[in-house]
Amino acid sequence: MTRATGEIMLDVHNVSLRFGGVKAVTDISFDIRKGEIRAIIGPNGAGKTSMLNVINGVYHPQQGTITFKGRVRKAMQPHQAAKSGIARTFQNVALFKGMSTLDNIMSGRFLKMHRNFFWQLIHLGPARQEEIAHRRKVEEIIDFLEIQHVRKVPVGKLPYGLQKRVELGRALAMEPELLLLDEPMAGMNLEEKEDMSRFILDVNHEFGTTIALIEHDMGVVMDLSDRVVVLDYGRKIADGTPDEVKSNQNVIDAYLGVAHQEKSR
Amino acid sequence: MSELDQATENTFPKLILHNALTRGRRPAMRHKDFGIWQSWNWAEAADFIKALAAGLAGLGARRDDKIAIIGSNRPYLYWSIAAAQSLGAVPVPIYSDSVAEEMAFVLEHAEVRFAIVEDQEQVDKILSVEARLPALAAVLYEEKRGLRDYDHKRLHALGHIVEAGRTALQDKAAKAALDRAIAQGTGQDIAVILYTSGTTGRPKGVMLTYDNLIASARIGIAFDGLSETDEIIAYLPMAWVGDHVFSYAQAILAGYCVSCPEKAETIIHDRREIGPTYVFAPPRVFENLLTLTMVRMEDAGRLKRWIFAHFLKVARRWGERILSGEKVPLTARLHYALGDVLVYAPLRNRYGLSNIKVGYTAGEAIGAEIFSYYRSIGVNLKQLYGQTEASVYITLQPDGEIKPDTVGRPAPSVDIRLAPSGEVEFNGPGVFQGYFKDPEKTAEVKTRDGYVRTGDVGFFDASGHLKIIDRAKDVGRLSQGGLFPPKYIENKLKFYPNIKEAVAFGDARDHVACFINIDQVAVGNWAERNNVAHASYQELAADPRVYDMIAKHVEEVNQALAAEPQMAGAQIARFLILPKELDADDGELTRTQKVRRSFITERYASLVKALYDGSEKGTIRTEVTFEDGRKGLLEGEVVIRDVAVTPVPRLEAAA
Numbered sequence A: 001m002t003r004a005t006g007e008i009m010l011d012v013h014n015v016s017l018r019f020g021g022v023k024a025v026t027d028i029s030f031d032i033r034k035g036e037i038r039a040i041i042g043p044n045g046a047g048k049t050s051m052l053n054v055i056n057g058v059y060h061p062q063q064g065t066i067t068f069k070g071r072v073r074k075a076m077q078p079h080q081a082a083k084s085g086i087a088r089t090f091q092n093v094a095l096f097k098g099m100s101t102l103d104n105i106m107s108g109r110f111l112k113m114h115r116n117f118f119w120q121l122i123h124l125g126p127a128r129q130e131e132i133a134h135r136r137k138v139e140e141i142i143d144f145l146e147i148q149h150v151r152k153v154p155v156g157k158l159p160y161g162l163q164k165r166v167e168l169g170r171a172l173a174m175e176p177e178l179l180l181l182d183e184p185m186a187g188m189n190l191e192e193k194e195d196m197s198r199f200i201l202d203v204n205h206e207f208g209t210t211i212a213l214i215e216h217d218m219g220v221v222m223d224l225s226d227r228v229v230v231l232d233y234g235r236k237i238a239d240g241t242p243d244e245v246k247s248n249q250n251v252i253d254a255y256l257g258v259a260h261q262e263k264s265r
Numbered sequence B: 001m002s003e004l005d006q007a008t009e010n011t012f013p014k015l016i017l018h019n020a021l022t023r024g025r026r027p028a029m030r031h032k033d034f035g036i037w038q039s040w041n042w043a044e045a046a047d048f049i050k051a052l053a054a055g056l057a058g059l060g061a062r063r064d065d066k067i068a069i070i071g072s073n074r075p076y077l078y079w080s081i082a083a084a085q086s087l088g089a090v091p092v093p094i095y096s097d098s099v100a101e102e103m104a105f106v107l108e109h110a111e112v113r114f115a116i117v118e119d120q121e122q123v124d125k126i127l128s129v130e131a132r133l134p135a136l137a138a139v140l141y142e143e144k145r146g147l148r149d150y151d152h153k154r155l156h157a158l159g160h161i162v163e164a165g166r167t168a169l170q171d172k173a174a175k176a177a178l179d180r181a182i183a184q185g186t187g188q189d190i191a192v193i194l195y196t197s198g199t200t201g202r203p204k205g206v207m208l209t210y211d212n213l214i215a216s217a218r219i220g221i222a223f224d225g226l227s228e229t230d231e232i233i234a235y236l237p238m239a240w241v242g243d244h245v246f247s248y249a250q251a252i253l254a255g256y257c258v259s260c261p262e263k264a265e266t267i268i269h270d271r272r273e274i275g276p277t278y279v280f281a282p283p284r285v286f287e288n289l290l291t292l293t294m295v296r297m298e299d300a301g302r303l304k305r306w307i308f309a310h311f312l313k314v315a316r317r318w319g320e321r322i323l324s325g326e327k328v329p330l331t332a333r334l335h336y337a338l339g340d341v342l343v344y345a346p347l348r349n350r351y352g353l354s355n356i357k358v359g360y361t362a363g364e365a366i367g368a369e370i371f372s373y374y375r376s377i378g379v380n381l382k383q384l385y386g387q388t389e390a391s392v393y394i395t396l397q398p399d400g401e402i403k404p405d406t407v408g409r410p411a412p413s414v415d416i417r418l419a420p421s422g423e424v425e426f427n428g429p430g431v432f433q434g435y436f437k438d439p440e441k442t443a444e445v446k447t448r449d450g451y452v453r454t455g456d457v458g459f460f461d462a463s464g465h466l467k468i469i470d471r472a473k474d475v476g477r478l479s480q481g482g483l484f485p486p487k488y489i490e491n492k493l494k495f496y497p498n499i500k501e502a503v504a505f506g507d508a509r510d511h512v513a514c515f516i517n518i519d520q521v522a523v524g525n526w527a528e529r530n531n532v533a534h535a536s537y538q539e540l541a542a543d544p545r546v547y548d549m550i551a552k553h554v555e556e557v558n559q560a561l562a563a564e565p566q567m568a569g570a571q572i573a574r575f576l577i578l579p580k581e582l583d584a585d586d587g588e589l590t591r592t593q594k595v596r597r598s599f600i601t602e603r604y605a606s607l608v609k610a611l612y613d614g615s616e617k618g619t620i621r622t623e624v625t626f627e628d629g630r631k632g633l634l635e636g637e638v639v640i641r642d643v644a645v646t647p648v649p650r651l652e653a654a655a
Helices: A048-055 A078-083 A101-107 A117-122 A125-144 A160-173 A190-207 A218-224 A242-246 A249-256 A258-264 B003-007 B012-022 B042-058 B075-086 B100-109 B120-128 B158-168 B172-184 B210-224 B241-254 B264-274 B283-298 B302-323 B330-351 B368-376 B439-445 B486-494 B520-529 B537-542 B544-562 B597-603 B605-612 B650-654
Strands: A008-019 A022-033 A037-041 A063-068 A071-073 A086-089 A178-182 A210-214 A227-232 A235-240 B027-033 B036-041 B066-070 B090-094 B112-117 B138-141 B155-157 B190-195 B205-209 B231-233 B257-260 B278-280 B358-361 B381-387 B392-396 B415-418 B423-427 B452-460 B466-471 B499-505 B512-518 B572-577 B617-625 B631-642
Touching (some): A008 A048, A008 A210, A022 A048, A022 A063, A022 A227, A037 A048, A037 A190, A037 A218, A048 A178, A048 A210, A078 A086, A086 A160, A101 A125, A101 A160, A117 A125, A125 A160, A125 A190, A160 A178, A190 A218, A218 A242, A227 A242, A227 A249, A235 A242, A235 A249, B012 B042, B012 B172, B027 B042, B027 B264, B036 B042, B042 B075, B042 B158, B042 B172, B066 B075, B066 B100, B075 B112, B075 B190, B075 B241, B075 B257, B090 B100, B100 B112, B100 B120, B112 B120, B120 B138, B138 B158, B155 B158, B190 B210, B205 B210, B210 B241, B231 B241, B231 B264, B231 B278, B241 B257, B241 B278, B241 B381, B241 B392, B283 B302, B283 B330, B302 B330, B302 B368, B415 B452, B439 B452, B466 B486, B486 B499, B486 B512, B486 B544, B499 B597, B499 B605, B512 B605, B520 B537, B520 B544, B537 B544, B537 B631, B544 B572, B544 B631, B572 B605, B597 B605, B605 B617, B605 B631
Parallel strands (some): A037 A210, A037 A227, A086 A178, A178 A210, B027 B257, B066 B112, B090 B190, B112 B138, B278 B358, B358 B381, B512 B572
Antiparallel strands (some): A008 A022, A063 A071, A227 A235, B027 B036, B190 B205, B415 B423, B423 B452, B452 B466, B499 B512, B572 B631, B617 B631
């Protein structure tokens, strides 16, 4: 029961990405609808993270187009992607380790801050008002993610599961329309995974955020997502609801490795 | 606002309205939310309570309905209690960490018609057992998160009901009806039903009247001179009688402000920010704070460690005597004052006890060392002995007569007598009316002349202080005839920071043996400093070096036991360290963290057998429950260690 609608938010059309002779992603097309939770799965090296990097502008594909909210994007930089409403988290947590949870999440508000450096320095009047408003928003996120108890703790000292949560918090601080999660549950124990699953569903429910996630845990993927796109060796091999994908022979082969053995013969 | 005025108000809703008139602008409650302490004064609280009561009436709540209150300590949940009482309905606070099954029993038994809960978690638990609750008319929730897609036929947001109530109150007839309902309440009405967690069997619903609670709350207020300027933090379960009296009854009567922490995990920070003057905590909390201090001091620099050790010695020598107002030489006073600046005051500040006037610990025995430590650094920590059936107070320690091993004198207007078996019985204004729908159990506990059997064995010492030894049904005898008080032995063990929990066996056996749970923080820290590699609690618990350390503690306990003629026979001959922590989710502890002995004996029967058949190892194979209710299997071998028993001088052994 996500908040999926029929409206297409992001459309990836015939995208190919090469690094020299290495084909990371070949001729991939899929779309993400507004309000849905969309999973991208595939074996290691299938091109999932490359795909996310293409979406938020880290890589620029040699072929194909990406349409976000009805506008075709050309060679967009990550900060422009952020400005247009795309936030992400990383496979290996990328936080400011020496900074507190609060400050890390606050850094996610940077793009929403309008007063310049000198105003902030004076810290009076409008700049102060602005900071109070941002702090309130950040506190709402801290409350939402239930990390009040580590508000002032440097994130480097936190256990991994909590760091992942803080990173999600920083992405949420941007109030994104599209949230990209790169393996949000990697390396977590069962309890942490369940917590994280609940947060992802709650983000979708409460804020109506569209979510695209990469994940290896099939149970999680099948439970959370509305639709799943499956990549293998940089190609799309299936696309559909979790049930459709689960029964797709190509997917089964890719995961069990049968097809490749036959190919090599 | 003379006491006389207040004395005519005989229910909490009336008292709250009285507070709204006489001290309307003083803070009634605070709650830290979004990182800021939000506060409400008595007038605002009364306003909310009336609106919610009207809203509940709109949903069909009537006199004598039972209304469940489930969640962490939150202002609106305390006000929900008052709103229910305003209508003449009976609030039934329920432990919010109970699993659905436990909750279902109470909801069903109490015939709950409404439930006011904190969030989705509690809603889910209630909905999962809905079929068993035909009386349930509606569930109100505060936190809307995650509940958007639920069927809202019987589910309501608390905020909506309060708004609806507010609108309804604009109608004069509705307002008059509510005023009438409040006025109709009398002191003999049942104010609350508190289900006891029960160390054995099903929980029992203790019915307390307004008269019970008001009289009992006044005992404590008068005893320690509490007033509207006091501050308290509410963090213990709302379903527990202590919280109900300290954070609800006494707060309303004395008019002081109750602060609710942001979250269970932030309590230490929140306590520091509020600086409460009146503190209540089970021994566990004080133990944990001290363990944390000691662990962190181990990591401090040499100079700091020296200063700490030196002034703690000074405190041990003089601190308690200064606190009790005894005569102390001037040089000692000066030395202590220096220590106060350098060590004691910063420590109290760390613990959030800078402003403390009086602190209480109860529920379990507290280690003499721990108790004296807090008193020596200037925290007026005292013990009390109480029960739900007594509306808390049975005995209290008066200032200046504090001993670590007794629970004090009978509380004012409470009478105590000892049954021939040694069981403590009491009578007083707080004595409960009976167990809800259970006259049989009531008759078992209440004597014909109105006394209540506590189920605890104790005696009065020479100075008239009560000393509790153990639960009456737990005190056993060894096969040679020696006394076997398991809790007494376990408490001696648990006073070591490395030992978190212990379960002693020995009734009708030829020697005493025990299970031990190590404390993961303390032992983990020791392991780190001594390069003992471990990946889990289980591995740490099985390490031979950990066994050596625990064996030393057990030997010391044996020496202490040997020194007491009655207990010498109860020395511990063998022990083992359990590979899992005892947990309330597995039914091994009660929700108030007390050991459930018979259950553990049954569950670990193979290990108990191994303790007594002389084998060097026992095997374990048991199910463990995870927090989400799933089950897993734990199996393996557990090493059993023999311990040296201190020989007892012949003369005494013969006696």
